[in-house]
Amino acid sequence: MSDVHHASDAPGPRKKSGGKRRARSRRPWRRTTAAALGLTVCLGTASVSVASGSDPDAKPTAPTSSRSSQSPKGSAGRTKPTIEANLINPGDDWTSSDAADYWTPQRMAAAAPPADAPPADAPPADGTAEPDGVTARSAPAAKPAKAQPARRARHFDGIPTVGVLFSVDGDAKAHHCTASVVNSPRRNLILTAGHCEPGANAAFVPQYRSGADTQPYGVWAISKTFAYPGRGTTGSASDLDFAFATVEPDELGREIEEVTGGNTLSATPGYTNKVTVTGYPSVRNDPKDRAVSCDTRTSRLAGTRQLRMECGGFYGGTSGSPWLAGFDKATGTGRVIGLIGGLNGGGPKGPDSDRISYSPYFGTSIFTLYARATSG
Numbered sequence: 001m002s003d004v005h006h007a008s009d010a011p012g013p014r015k016k017s018g019g020k021r022r023a024r025s026r027r028p029w030r031r032t033t034a035a036a037l038g039l040t041v042c043l044g045t046a047s048v049s050v051a052s053g054s055d056p057d058a059k060p061t062a063p064t065s066s067r068s069s070q071s072p073k074g075s076a077g078r079t080k081p082t083i084e085a086n087l088i089n090p091g092d093d094w095t096s097s098d099a100a101d102y103w104t105p106q107r108m109a110a111a112a113p114p115a116d117a118p119p120a121d122a123p124p125a126d127g128t129a130e131p132d133g134v135t136a137r138s139a140p141a142a143k144p145a146k147a148q149p150a151r152r153a154r155h156f157d158g159i160p161t162v163g164v165l166f167s168v169d170g171d172a173k174a175h176h177c178t179a180s181v182v183n184s185p186r187r188n189l190i191l192t193a194g195h196c197e198p199g200a201n202a203a204f205v206p207q208y209r210s211g212a213d214t215q216p217y218g219v220w221a222i223s224k225t226f227a228y229p230g231r232g233t234t235g236s237a238s239d240l241d242f243a244f245a246t247v248e249p250d251e252l253g254r255e256i257e258e259v260t261g262g263n264t265l266s267a268t269p270g271y272t273n274k275v276t277v278t279g280y281p282s283v284r285n286d287p288k289d290r291a292v293s294c295d296t297r298t299s300r301l302a303g304t305r306q307l308r309m310e311c312g313g314f315y316g317g318t319s320g321s322p323w324l325a326g327f328d329k330a331t332g333t334g335r336v337i338g339l340i341g342g343l344n345g346g347g348p349k350g351p352d353s354d355r356i357s358y359s360p361y362f363g364t365s366i367f368t369l370y371a372r373a374t375s376g
Contacts, residue, residue: 083372084229088167088202088222096250099203099221103166105211109283111166111176113316114196114345150355151296153277153313158291159332160217160260162278162322163206165190165245167198167222178279179204179245180322182265182336184374187257188249190222191265192320193341194231194241198222204247206260208280210289220256221248226373228365233345239305239360241341244373263324265370266335268362271300271307273337277357279314279321286315298323298338298359305361306342312355319346323359337362 088094165179177196182189190204202222205215227243247256276295283289294311301308307323314321319341324334338359340346347357360366 082229083369084225084227085372086225088198088224089200094201094221094223094248096203096219096221096248099201099248100215100219102201103203103205103219105213107174108164108166108176108205108208109210109289111164111174112282112284113319114175114177151294151311153292153294153311155288155290156293157209158207158280159278160207161263161333162280162291163204163217164208164280164317165192165196165198165202165204165222165320167202168200170199175199176280176282176317178318178320178322178340180320180336180339181206181257181260181262182244182370183257183262184370186246186374186376187255187262188247189262189373190245190247190256191322191336191339192243192245193339193346194227194243195233195341195345196243196320198225198245202245204245204256206256208291210283217260218250220250222246223248226369228369233341233343238341238343240365241345241360242339242362242366242369244369246373261331261333263322263333263336265366266325266337266362267367268307268337269325271298273298273307273323273325275309275323275325275337276327276334277309277311277314277321277323277340279318279340281313281315282317285317286313292318295327301343301358304343307338307359307361308356309359310356312352314340314347314357315354318357321357 161181163179165175165177167175169175175196175198177192177198179190179192179196182191192198202225204220204222206217206220207215209215222245225243225245228240230237231240231243232238233241249255250259274295274297276293278291278293280291281289286292292313294309294313296309296311298307298309300306309323321340322336323338323340325337327334338361340357340359342358342360344358346359347353
């Protein structure tokens with residue numbers, strides 16, 4: 001991600017931020033291969049949806065710009081974006097059977113949002129707390145909303161294409177984020193926020209059920225992750241706060257998409273969209289420990305190239321929650337045009353901070369990353 005720090009795949013100029021931000025420490029994703037890989041974009045038409053002209057302020061033919069080595073227009077040797085491709089549990093045969101054995105209900109319940117997120121404020125009386133990955137607000141303060149009933153997410157049993165991403169960091173602490181299955185040629189791909197950074201013993205649990213001895217759609221081992229190395233949660237680095245991971249087959253040899261179905265990765269069609277957002281707050285932030293969902297509308301996050309939405313209940317653990325356009329209740333699928341992430345890890349800090357969430361704008365950069373992830 002370091003060479004695409006100023007990616008031009010989302011519209012509008014970036015205004016200089018006026019407030020101070022607390023920098024978030026970031027641990028590199030567990031890796032076995034050195035390093036970063038260049039690539040050429042080659043997308044399968046069956047798995048992704050690239051809307052023509054979906055980036056209203058950007059030229060459709062403009063390539064992703066390079067911060068440090070951009071060549072003049074028309075010159076040869078333009079630097080390609082750099083991507084991390086990292087193995088989980090290098091040297092081990094980490095299977096979905098191993099993941100199911102390791103991630104007991106007790107370990108799942110103990111998992112928390114990423115360790116590099118600042119401590120949450122004391123929860124209010126109902127046991128809720130701040131969302132994960134938020135620091136001092138860097139976008140201009142929102143204007144006071146007109147008096148109206150506050151929209152809040154509802155608790156429900158979840159959908160098969162969305163679940164919980166579990167992993168263990170270097171300090172042996174269990175992490176919890178949200179991830180979703182996306183359609184891909186090999187039927188083995190999930191999407192999450194870049195700052196979720198799965199570490200050792202990473203596993204995905206679709207339609208997670210708290211305390212269940214057997215999960216309805218199983219526990220799936222994660223084998224490899226793909227992300228931009230310069231991703232972050234401040235400045236233009238937060239425009240690249242997304243990542244993909246490949247999932248190992250289950251004990252019957254099935255790929256995850258065969259079991260759960262998948263959502264279609266789609267370019268963000270503009271700043272104003274109707275979406276369904278589904279995620280999993282961690283139990284320490286929401287004691288009900290169930291999926292939450294909200295039908296809402298998006299708008300532009302002022303001073304950025306990102307989106308925002310308003311709906312209460314998206315506490316710590318919901319980073320990576322997909323924003324689904326055209327959601328079909330019968331199939332539980334839709335077109336994923338965003339996810340909770342981006343600036344400050346996906347939201348502001350302050351009273352009622354669970355009510356506002358952010359998303360990176362999906363354009364050239366995410367499809368470049370998808371192309372690398374689907375190539376193996």
